[in-house]
Amino acid sequence: MTRIAFLGLGHMGLPMARNLVKAGHDVVAFDVMDAARSAAADAGLFVAPSGPDAASGAEVVITMFPAGRHVLEAYQGGLLDAAAPGTLFIDSSTIAVDEARTAHSLAVEAGHRNIDAPVSGGVVGAENGTLAFMVGASDADFEAAKPLLEAMGKRIVHCGGPGLGQAAKVCNNMILAVSQIVVGEAFVLGERLGLSHDALYDVAANASGQCWALSTNCPVPGPVPTSPANRDYQPGFAGALMAKDLGLALKAIEQTGTDAKMGRLAQELYAAFASGDGAGRDFSSIITDIRDGRV
Known part of the structure; x- marks a missing residue:
C-alpha cells in the first residue's frame, strides 16, 4: 500500500483516484472546487483541507490539472515544500513540453522526483481503469511509478526523459x-x-x-x-x-x-x-x- 495525495478531482481525476483506492492504496484527495471535493467525499475518499495538507506525509503526489500554469502554481505555492524529501510527483495533466520540464526542474531542485504522465482514453478509460499513460521519466522513476499507473491504466509507455510523455x-x-x-x-x-x-x-x-x-x-x-x-x-x-x-x-x-x-x-x-x-x-x-x- 502506498500513501498517495491525488490533486485534481474532475471528470478524469476522480475515477483515477477511485481506482487507486480499489487497488488498495491510501489516497488523500483535494480539489480547489467545492463541488469536486463534495463528489470525492461522496465517493468515499478522504478529502484534505488543502493541497499541501494532502501532500504532507504522502509518498506519491499525483496532479491532474486543467493547464500547465496550475501545475507550476501548485508546485511553487506550497506543494513541494509540504512534501517529504524524495516524494515522487506524477503529473498527469496535459501541458506544454517546456512546462513539464520546468515542473520537473522545480521538483528536483526541491529534493523530490518527478515524472510527466499524461493520459489518453477519456472519461470512459478513467472510469474503467483502461487509460494509456505516456511517461517522461528516468528509468528508475518510471519503474517506481509503473505499479500505480497500472492501477489506473492498461498501457504504460516509457517515452524517454522528462517532458517526452507530453x-x-x-x-x-x-x-x-x-x-x-x-x-x-x-x-x-x-x-x-x-x-x-x-x-x-x-x-x-x-x-x-x-x-x-x-x-x-x-x-x-x-x-x-x-x-x-x-x-x-x-x-x-x-x-x-x-x-x-x-x-x-x-x-x-x-x-x-x-x-x-x-x-x-x-x-x-x-x-x-x-x-x-x-x-x-x-x-x-x-x-x-x-x-x-x-x-
Whole structure:
C-alpha cells in the first residue's frame, strides 16, 4: 500500500483516484472546487483541507490539472515544500513540453522526483481503469511509478526523459484531430454523393481508411453504437479540450520550426469550433460544422 495525495478531482481525476483506492492504496484527495471535493467525499475518499495538507506525509503526489500554469502554481505555492524529501510527483495533466520540464526542474531542485504522465482514453478509460499513460521519466522513476499507473491504466509507455510523455501526447492528439476532421469530411462528402453512412463505414472500417476516429469515434449515428454520435455528442473528449491540446501542439510546432501544415490547420479549425457550441460537445461533432460550412 502506498500513501498517495491525488490533486485534481474532475471528470478524469476522480475515477483515477477511485481506482487507486480499489487497488488498495491510501489516497488523500483535494480539489480547489467545492463541488469536486463534495463528489470525492461522496465517493468515499478522504478529502484534505488543502493541497499541501494532502501532500504532507504522502509518498506519491499525483496532479491532474486543467493547464500547465496550475501545475507550476501548485508546485511553487506550497506543494513541494509540504512534501517529504524524495516524494515522487506524477503529473498527469496535459501541458506544454517546456512546462513539464520546468515542473520537473522545480521538483528536483526541491529534493523530490518527478515524472510527466499524461493520459489518453477519456472519461470512459478513467472510469474503467483502461487509460494509456505516456511517461517522461528516468528509468528508475518510471519503474517506481509503473505499479500505480497500472492501477489506473492498461498501457504504460516509457517515452524517454522528462517532458517526452507530453511530447508523445501532443503528437498523438494532433494525429487524432486531423483524423477526426477528415473522417467527418468524408461522411459529409458521402452524404452529398448519395452514399449511406453504413455503406461508407463498412468499406472504410475494413480498408485503408480504418482509424480510431472512424472505428471507435465514428461521427455519425448508427455504425458504432457506442460512439458519442449516438448520444447527441455528449463528450468523452470535449471540443474545448481538443482545441486546448492543439494549442499546445501549435506551440511545439513553432518552437521547433516544424513545417506541419495539417497540424496548423487542425488547430485553426478546432479553435473556431470550440469558440461556439462545440466547446462542450464531443470533438467528433465538428462534423456538424463541416456540414454547415462553419469551419
